[in-house]
Amino acid sequence: MAEIEPLQALHYNLEKTGGLQTVVAPPYDVIGAEQRQDLAARSPYNVVKIDLPVGENPYREAAKLFAAWKADNVLERDARPALWVLSQDYIGPDGLQRTRTGFFARVRVEEYGAGRIRPHERTHPGPKEDRLKLTRATSANLSPIFSLFDDSSGMARAALEDATQGPPWGEATEEDGTVNRLWRIEDEVAIATVQKALKSVELLIADGHHRYETARVYAEEIGGDGPHRYVLMCLVALQDPGLTVFPTHRLVRGLGSSKQEELADVIRRDFEIEPLPDPDGLVPQPDTSVRIGYIDGHFRKPFILLLKDQGIADAALGSHSEPYRHLDTAVLEALILKGTLGMSDEAIDHLDGLGYARDLGEALKLIYDGEYEAGFFMAPIPVERIQAVAATGESMPPKSTYFFPKVPTGLLFNPLD
Numbered sequence: 011m012a013e014i015e016p017l018q019a020l021h022y023n024l025e026k027t028g029g030l031q032t033v034v035a036p037p038y039d040v041i042g043a044e045q046r047q048d049l050a051a052r053s054p055y056n057v058v059k060i061d062l063p064v065g066e067n068p069y070r071e072a073a074k075l076f077a078a079w080k081a082d083n084v085l086e087r088d089a090r091p092a093l094w095v096l097s098q099d100y101i102g103p104d105g106l107q108r109t110r111t112g113f114f115a116r117v118r119v120e121e122y123g124a125g126r127i128r129p130h131e132r133t134h135p136g137p138k139e140d141r142l143k144l145t146r147a148t149s150a151n152l153s154p155i156f157s158l159f160d161d162s163s164g165m166a167r168a169a170l171e172d173a174t175q176g177p178p179w180g181e182a183t184e185e186d187g188t189v190n191r192l193w194r195i196e197d198e199v200a201i202a203t204v205q206k207a208l209k210s211v212e213l214l215i216a217d218g219h220h221r222y223e224t225a226r227v228y229a230e231e232i233g234g235d236g237p238h239r240y241v242l243m244c245l246v247a248l249q250d251p252g253l254t255v256f257p258t259h260r261l262v263r264g265l266g267s268s269k270q271e272e273l274a275d276v277i278r279r280d281f282e283i284e285p286l287p288d289p290d291g292l293v294p295q296p297d298t299s300v301r302i303g304y305i306d307g308h309f310r311k312p313f314i315l316l317l318k319d320q321g322i323a324d325a326a327l328g329s330h331s332e333p334y335r336h337l338d339t340a341v342l343e344a345l346i347l348k349g350t351l352g353m354s355d356e357a358i359d360h361l362d363g364l365g366y367a368r369d370l371g372e373a374l375k376l377i378y379d380g381e382y383e384a385g386f387f388m389a390p391i392p393v394e395r396i397q398a399v400a401a402t403g404e405s406m407p408p409k410s411t412y413f414f415p416k417v418p419t420g421l422l423f424n425p426l427d
Contacts, residue, residue: 012126012213013118015240016091016201020150020423022180023086027055030182034190034420037153037217038062055084057420061152063144073147087425093195093204094422095174096244100188100415103256103369110252110415113170113195113204114154114422116240117213119222119229127157127213127222128400132408141224151225151242151424155218156417158393161247165207173200180421188415192422213245214400216413228426242424244417248393257293257390258409259303259373260342261365261382262351269351273384276350277304280322281315288312293370294389300341303387307377317341331402333395338388339410346386358408366409 027033032053035041038061041049049058060079063072079085094114101107120126144152161167178191195201215222225241232238246253265273277283281302286292289312292303300317317323320336326344327335334340347353347364358364365382367373373385391411399406 011210012120012208014115014205014208014243014245015117016093016195017114017116017240017242017422017424018088018091019094019114020080020085020087020425022055022420023083024180026082026084027053030180030190030192030421033057034182034184034418035061036184037416037419039220040416055079057152060148061144061419069143069147072144076148076150085423088194090196091201093201094179095170095193095195096417096421097174097178097191098188098252098415098417099191100186100252102254102414104254108252108254110246110250110254111167111170112156112244112246112250112417113166114242114244115204116424117155117157117243117245119225119239119241121226124401124403125210125212127215128403129215129219129222129405130396130400131219131410132405138220138224138227141221142227145224145228145426146231149238149425149427151221151426153218153221153419154242154244154417154422155222155225156216156244156246156413157218158214158216158248158253159208159211159245161207161211161249163207164249166204167247167250169200169203169207170195173197182418182421184415184418186415190418190421208245213243214397216246216411217416232426237424238426240424240426242422248397253393254414255390255393255396256368256412256414257388258412259293259367259370259388260339260347260386261367261373261376262347262363262384262386263365263382264363265351265383270383272350273346276346277315280318280345282318284314284316286312286314289370289374292385292387294338294387296389296392296395298336300336300338301389302338302342304384305374305377305387306384307380307382310378331399331404333398333402334404334406336395337391337399337406337410339391339407342386342388343407368412 035058060072065071097111173195174193180192294301302315305312323341
């Protein structure tokens with residue numbers, strides 16, 4: 011079973027920073043160069059300066075800055091262990107208003123496995139090396155891993171609700187309007203109740219696979235026992251009404267005339283082709299059948315591609331589990347990205363001829379502007395299907411899911427020394 015504990019967090023001294031608003035940032039892997047510059051200009055203490063460092067030796071610069079902030083009491087360490095509740099009021103990509111609630115804790119790092127911690131997506135090698143160098147430099151988890159747990163009894167939710175009746179410790183509103191509120195829970199009864207609720211649950215990593223795998227490598231590097239054997243997590247119940255999953259769409263380029271012909275042949279062979287009146291319907295709804303939206307930059311005619319027979323996917327993905335063979339992202343990867351366009355795992359990992367977009371409008375603009383030649387639009391994957399795949403021990407193709415909103419960086423840090 012996963013081992014979940016309160017943590018003696020390191021966090022911003024809100025009197026020094028004037029609150030959280032100017033010092034938090036999105037996760038490092040969604041920040042572009044221009045946004046990084048804007049974030050860094052908000053405050054001399056914005057977390058982007060250590061979580062996404064720049065310079066001749068960026069990791070050394072991060073370590074120096076992190077140490078200076080601690081020495082100047084810009085960052086301060088709690089005297090007692092605590093859990094921290096995070097509520098996020100947000101408007102999703104579907105335009106609906108929701109609130110998602112979770113809590114921060116430190117979780118013992120273990121090998122993936124049943125009854126403990128499971129991944130749900132394959133990872134890329136590059137980000138893991140970057141995060142490992144940063145962890146070595148700072149001896150801290152700067153950014154949390156977002157994981158899911160089963161709270162069918164409602165015990166954890168009740169304990170967290172009781173502890174957050176007063177004003178929050180801190181608050182920050184993001185550019186997309188998401189309001190993050192944070193409460194510290196030191197009450198031993200509340201902490202014990204949450205730990206009891208999670209005593210025998212399995213954790214499913216929703217976002218932060220690279221950070222978790224980095225934490226495993228770092229723990230083994232240091233060796234022995236100690237704080238380095240734990241990692242910062244934000245845990246959200248599978249039953250939370252604000253938990254949503256949105257799709258990530260696939261964009262392709264580098265299609266010569268022969269590849270375009272092969273692609274057209276495979277689509278006609280394996281899929282029923284349903285014309286759409288306009289591109290607004292390109293994102294399919296979840297279905298028991300594999301349905302994929304498709305449009306190219308030349309004809310710009312939108313279609314829904316419906317897999318003619320599940321046996322086609324079963325034949326192409328014969329070495330995989332039954333739940334995996336029903337994933338639209340897996341079917342697309344096997345039949346089209348690899349089978350027709352000839353992409354290797356390495357090419358997919360390094361985005362060689364492949365791109366991703368989470369917003370329909372953004373994807374269409376990239377296609378219409380000629381950045382990509384065609385787009386495949388995925389349906390959102392229900393959480394139950396994600397669980398089913400993870401329970402088999404398999405990991406989905408990269409970017410199969412988009413859990414929204416992200417958990418910001420800079421709310422809390424977990425010291426590892």
